[in-house]
Amino acid sequence: MGVKIGNNLFIGLDRVSPADLYKPDLLHNIYLGLFKHMMEWVEGFLKKHKQQQVFDHAWKEILPYPRFSVPKKAYCEITQWQGKEMRNLGHSISAVLASALRNLDSSQYPDFKSALKCVSTLVAFSLMAQYRSHTPDTLSYMESYLQTFHRTKDIFLAFRTSKATRTRADCQDRELRELMADQGAKEVHHRTLANRCRHADQERVERSDRRADLIRCENHFNFIKMHYLTHFASHVPRFGSISMYSTEIGELAHKDQIQDGYRRSNKNDAAWQILSQYGRQHPLGMRLQTIEALSKVKGVIVAKDSWMEMPAFSSHSTPRRVLKGRMKNTSTLTELCATLNIHYSHIMQEILPFTRQTAADDRRLPADPTELGLLPVEGFAQLEIPVPDFQETDRFQIQWARCTGTKAFCNGGPRNDWVWVQTGGEANYGDLRGRVVARLLALFNIRNILSEAGAVHRLALVCILDPVNSGRFHIASGHIRVARRVNGRDMRIVSIGAVIGQAQVIPSGERQWIVNHRIDLWTFNEIY
Amino acid sequence: MLTAHSVPWYKTLPAGSTVVPIIGLFDQTHLTNFSGDNKAWPVYMMIGNILSRTRNSPAKMPILLLALLPVPPKFTGESARANEAQRQTNADTLRAVFDLILAPLQPVAQEGTVMDCADGKTRLCSPILSAWITDHAEHAALQGIGSKSCQRFEVPCEELGGDPWRIYETRDYMRYREKALWHEPAEAAGIAE
Numbered sequence: 001m002g003v004k005i006g007n008n009l010f011i012g013l014d015r016v017s018p019a020d021l022y023k024p025d026l027l028h029n030i031y032l033g034l035f036k037h038m039m040e041w042v043e044g045f046l047k048k049h050k051q052q053q054v055f056d057h058a059w060k061e062i063l064p065y066p067r068f069s070v071p072k073k074a075y076c077e078i079t080q081w082q083g084k085e086m087r088n089l090g091h092s093i094s095a096v097l098a099s100a101l102r103n104l105d106s107s108q109y110p111d112f113k114s115a116l117k118c119v120s121t122l123v124a125f126s127l128m129a130q131y132r133s134h135t136p137d138t139l140s141y142m143e144s145y146l147q148t149f150h151r152t153k154d155i156f157l158a159f160r161t162s163k164a165t166r167t168r169a170d171c172q173d174r175e176l177r178e179l180m181a182d183q184g185a186k187e188v189h190h191r192t193l194a195n196r197c198r199h200a201d202q203e204r205v206e207r208s209d210r211r212a213d214l215i216r217c218e219n220h221f222n223f224i225k226m227h228y229l230t231h232f233a234s235h236v237p238r239f240g241s242i243s244m245y246s247t248e249i250g251e252l253a254h255k256d257q258i259q260d261g262y263r264r265s266n267k268n269d270a271a272w273q274i275l276s277q278y279g280r281q282h283p284l285g286m287r288l289q290t291i292e293a294l295s296k297v298k299g300v301i302v303a304k305d306s307w308m309e310m311p312a313f314s315s316h317s318t319p320r321r322v323l324k325g326r327m328k329n330t331s332t333l334t335e336l337c338a339t340l341n342i343h344y345s346h347i348m349q350e351i352l353p354f355t356r357q358t359a360a361d362d363r364r365l366p367a368d369p370t371e372l373g374l375l376p377v378e379g380f381a382q383l384e385i386p387v388p389d390f391q392e393t394d395r396f397q398i399q400w401a402r403c404t405g406t407k408a409f410c411n412g413g414p415r416n417d418w419v420w421v422q423t424g425g426e427a428n429y430g431d432l433r434g435r436v437v438a439r440l441l442a443l444f445n446i447r448n449i450l451s452e453a454g455a456v457h458r459l460a461l462v463c464i465l466d467p468v469n470s471g472r473f474h475i476a477s478g479h480i481r482v483a484r485r486v487n488g489r490d491m492r493i494v495s496i497g498a499v500i501g502q503a504q505v506i507p508s509g510e511r512q513w514i515v516n517h518r519i520d521l522w523t524f525n526e527i528y
Numbered sequence: 529m530l531t532a533h534s535v536p537w538y539k540t541l542p543a544g545s546t547v548v549p550i551i552g553l554f555d556q557t558h559l560t561n562f563s564g565d566n567k568a569w570p571v572y573m574m575i576g577n578i579l580s581r582t583r584n585s586p587a588k589m590p591i592l593l594l595a596l597l598p599v600p601p602k603f604t605g606e607s608a609r610a611n612e613a614q615r616q617t618n619a620d621t622l623r624a625v626f627d628l629i630l631a632p633l634q635p636v637a638q639e640g641t642v643m644d645c646a647d648g649k650t651r652l653c654s655p656i657l658s659a660w661i662t663d664h665a666e667h668a669a670l671q672g673i674g675s676k677s678c679q680r681f682e683v684p685c686e687e688l689g690g691d692p693w694r695i696y697e698t699r700d701y702m703r704y705r706e707k708a709l710w711h712e713p714a715e716a717a718g719i720a721e
Contacts, residue, residue, distance in 0.1 A: 007619060007672025008701045009626040013657055014637040018671060018701045021660040022679040028663040150690070221689030224664060227678050244580040245661055250553035250572060253591045258568050262559045267566075270559075271596045274568070278593050285589045 023245035024232045030126045031086040033225040038122060039089070042097065044159030045115055049108055052076070055100035058506060062092055063418065065504045065519055066399045083248070091127075092504070094120040095516035098477035099508040111155060113476050118152040120478050120518070121145045125229070127524050130243050132391045134236050142233045149229075157219050165218040169211050176207050256281075319396055321496050323380040323443055323458060327405075330379030330444065333372065339379060340405035340442050346491055347442075347461060348372070354459070354493040363455035365448055375450070380443040381405075383460070385419075387501045390521040399502045403440035403460075416440050418503040421462055421494055430471030430480075431527055437482045437503050437515060438462035441491065458496045465490075465505075465513065477514065480527070484511040545640050546651045549576030549658035550633070553591065554666055569597035571629060576658065595629050597622070622669070633657060671701070 010018040046052045056074040064070050068088055071078070081089070097119055101112045125145040131138060161169075180203045232242060239245075261274035330336040333351075337344045348369050355365045366372055381404050386396040402415040409415040416439050424434045442461040448454060465482040468474070474481055482505065484490065501522070505513035517527040541547065553572040560566045571594045574583060583590045600618045603611050633655060640654040660670070668675045676685055681696035 007623070008705070009623060009670050009672070010630075010657065010660070011701050011705050013630060014634060015654075015656045016637075016658070019680050019699045021657070021671075022667060023659050023661050025661070025663060153689075220686070222686055224676055224678065224688060226689040227683060228664075231678075231680060239659075240580075244584070245551075245659060246584065247553075247555070247661055247663060249584050249586070249591070250555045250661060251557075252586045253553070253572055253593075254555070254557040254568075254570070256586060256589075257572075257591070257593045258557055258570050258596075259559065262566075262568070267560075267563065270566070271568075275593065275596060282589055282592070289588065 022231070023239070024129070024228065024235050024242050025245075025247050026126070026129060026242060027083055027247050027251075029225050029228050030129070031083050031090065032081075034122065034229075035086050035090045035093075035126075036081070037225070038119060038156075039093075041156035041159045042093070042115075042119065045111075045156065046100070048158075049101070049111070051100050055096065058096045058099045058508075061507055062096065063504060063506075064415070065502060066397070068092075068504075068519065090123050091519050092506070092516055094123050094518055095479055095504075095506045095514050098479050099506045099514050102477070102508050109476070114152045114155045116476075116478055118149060118155060121149040121152070123518050124524070125149060125232075127518060127521060129232050130521060132241050132243060134241065139233050139236060146229055146233070153221060157221070158215070160219045160221065161215055162218075165215060168218070169214050172214060173207055173211055176210060177203075180207075319386040319398075321386065321458075321499070322384040323378075323382070323445060323496070324384060325381035327379040327381055331376060332374070333377050333446075336377050336379045336442065336444055342441060342461070346489075347493075349489065350461065350491050350493040351459075362451045362453045363448065364451075365446065365457060366450055371450060375446050375448060377444050377446050380445075381407075383440070383443050383496060383499065385499060385501055387522060390525060401440055401499070401502050403443050405442065418505050419462070420500045420503045421464070421492075422498050422500050423464075423494075428471075429467050430469075431473055432467055432471040432480060432515075433526070435500065435526075436464050436467070437505055437513070438464045438492070440499075443496070459493050460496050460499055462492055462494060462499075463490050464492050468512070480515045480517065481508065482513050482515060486511075541654050542640065542652070544652065546577075546645075546653045548643075548653045548655040550574075550655050551576055551659040551661060552594075552657065554660065554662045554670070556666070567599050569599055571595045571597065575655075595625065597625055626670070630657070 008018055010016055010021060043052075046055050056076060059071060059075040060073075062070055068091070069085070071088075094116065098116055101116065122145075125142060128138060128142045128145065184199070184203075235242060257278045258274055261277035262270050264277055265273035327339060330339050333347060334344055336342075337347055351365070351372065352367065352369070355367055358364050365375075381402060383401045383403070385399045385401060387399055389395040389397050401417045401419050402409060403417065404414045405416070406414055418437055418439055420435045421438045422434060423436050428434045429436060439462060440460060441463055443459075444461075445456050445458045447456050464485070466485050468481040468483050471480060473479065503523075504516040504519045506516055508514045515527070517523050551574050553574070555570070557568050557570065558565070559568055572591045573594045574590045574592065576583075578590055582588050598621060600614070600621070603614055605611065637654055637656050640652045642650055643653040645651055660667070662670070665675060667679055668677075671679055673679065676688075677683070678688075678699075680699060682699055683696050
């Protein structure tokens with residue numbers, strides 16, 4: 001509670017309600033606040049169950065993904081976190097944790113389940129809070145996530161020991177030990193050695209019990225960042241989306257307005273110089289923007305009273321998928337296979353069923369393997385996939401899926417990215433809704449010079465993973481798992497139009513992967 | 529600043545007038561490690577009538593630097609009393625500076641003022657402070673509440689991390705202020721709501 005009465009600076013302003021000036025703060029409250037706390041709890045949890053090594057290993061294995069920087073170090077080696085890194089961490093933590101805790105025995109199973117549930121719901125809540133527009137449904141989801149989080153968070157209570165509590169526990173421990181030593185000294189002469197040992201063991205057990213009791217009583221979740229979560233959902237109907245009021249914008253402004261000004265000042269009487277520096281920059285910047293806006297708009301009608309009319313908004317067309325990074329020595333299918341180290345018969349086996357599926361017109365590829373082998377081919381290393389920005393209609397985010405075959409990518413290992421491939425209708429594959437996770441093996445286009453149309457087919461050879469449990473969520477880990485096909489052919493030729501975006505999967509044991517559907521808003525919205 | 533003719537926030541504006549929601553930002557930034565850790569405390573301002581996408585892009589320059597607050601010296605740590613005096617001075621300075629910053633808002637929020645708008649029209653605008661975006665520590669300093677308390681509701685300390693669906697009373701800062709005026713200053717300092 002604690003109010004320093006009369007100190008509120010906003011009181012007495014007309015039409016201002018000081019209690020409503022507060023806006024939820026994603027950056028400090030969630031990324032730098034609760035995620036940080038959560039990582040401490042998770043660390044404690046892993047330590048208790050002796051799974052740190054597995055977690056570190058899984059953490060290092062995270063694969064590249066657009067707008068996601070891959071961790072270069074093991075988790076325990078990182079000492080300082082930035083806001084952006086914390087956000088990255090939040091988006092992949094639940095899947096990594098699920099992977100790290102996969103082979104616990106049955107006694108640890110309930111703990112593992114509720115810990116994972118707690119972490120996942122907090123991450124899901126933070127993702128929902130970033131939505132640009134909300135409906136009553138999304139708000140009720142947010143509230144239910146928060147309730148689940150509060151219900152399951154007690155699993156981490158043991159790891160929320162503050163410094164003060166620890167000191168008190170140590171103090172109590174010392175007192176108890178002295179007390180017991182005094183008692184022991186009185187009775188020591190009529191005891192055998194074995195008796196004494198047993199007695200010491202009993203004392204030790206009692207001390208640790210007392211310590212655990214004290215810690216259990218003292219630990220709590222009552223800190224302010226925990227409470228602010230309750231205001232997130234109710235803020236939206238009154239004031240609009242949460243990401244609108246980001247504190248990040250203020251911190252970005254420091255760079256232009258304060259730090260540049262300070263750099264240009266003589267450091268002596270900096271405040272005045274900072275103030276006047278931006279005073280000069282701002283009008284110039286505004287003027288430049290006005291000129292730019294005016295030059296862009298064609299057919300501006302400048303009426304007498306300088307009244308400006310904007311032209312009708314032109315609709316953007318969807319950008320196309322583009323193949324880039326042509327590979328050398330890939331002019332026929334045989335050469336392509338040699339370069340990428342794929343068996344020629346495999347690719348031929350796949351391309352024929354693909355041809356049969358396409359419509360029978362003169363664009364169709366020939367069905368004869370020898371004719372196919374003669375057609376000119378170009379191999380590529382990169383596929384640009386435009387993915388519509390979440391909750392936007394005319395903005396696209398470009399994802400670059402790489403497929404370098406056996407060649408190294410940027411001084412690292414070869415990159416053959418994971419992608420989502422649309423194969424069947426919405427009803428297939430359970431919660432994946434007709435999408436499958438696949439690994440890009442080759443990207444190429446093939447020109448049908450034998451027919452008159454000379455159509456170019458842009459194709460991708462992918463290795464398809466089967467969803468475990470027919471694509472339903474695995475109840476214990478809360479994730480969908482995919483596995484490599486044990487027998488039967490797993491390669492498939494698809495047109496690049498069927499590749500709908502990149503996927504992030506995290507290895508989880510032999511030939512199994514966990515789909516991380518909380519990596520970004522788009523994936524999160526599609527699979528939940 | 530509490531005056532007799534204050535208009536409460538819920539009273540309606542004259543018909544046809546435009547609200548200009550003013551969004552304040554306040555954050556501390558670090559300038560240099562040299563010459564004794566220079567810091568700056570800027571107060572920024574922007575208006576809510578700008579589309580949020582434009583408002584959130586630094587290249588569009590929507591943010592105006594309003595003031596640089598005086599940075600208080602570090603606590604000497606010599607004695608508790610010196611620290612307490614310093615703290616009091618800091619609070620008083622902050623209050624004086626903010627009175628100065630917010631003073632131009634007072635008459636226009638009440639009456640409204642005629643402004644030129646970007647589309648070439650002139651409108652009767654009422655600039656009203658409606659959001660203040662900072663992190664929790666600075667909010668607590670400005671609103672005069674303890675660092676463990678919520679700005680919106682009166683929540684007991686033991687329930688901060690608990691069941692979120694209990695209804696709490698919204699903070700009524702006016703009432704706190706009135707209470708403070710009733711009490712003797714020495715007594716008022718000790719009261720914690």
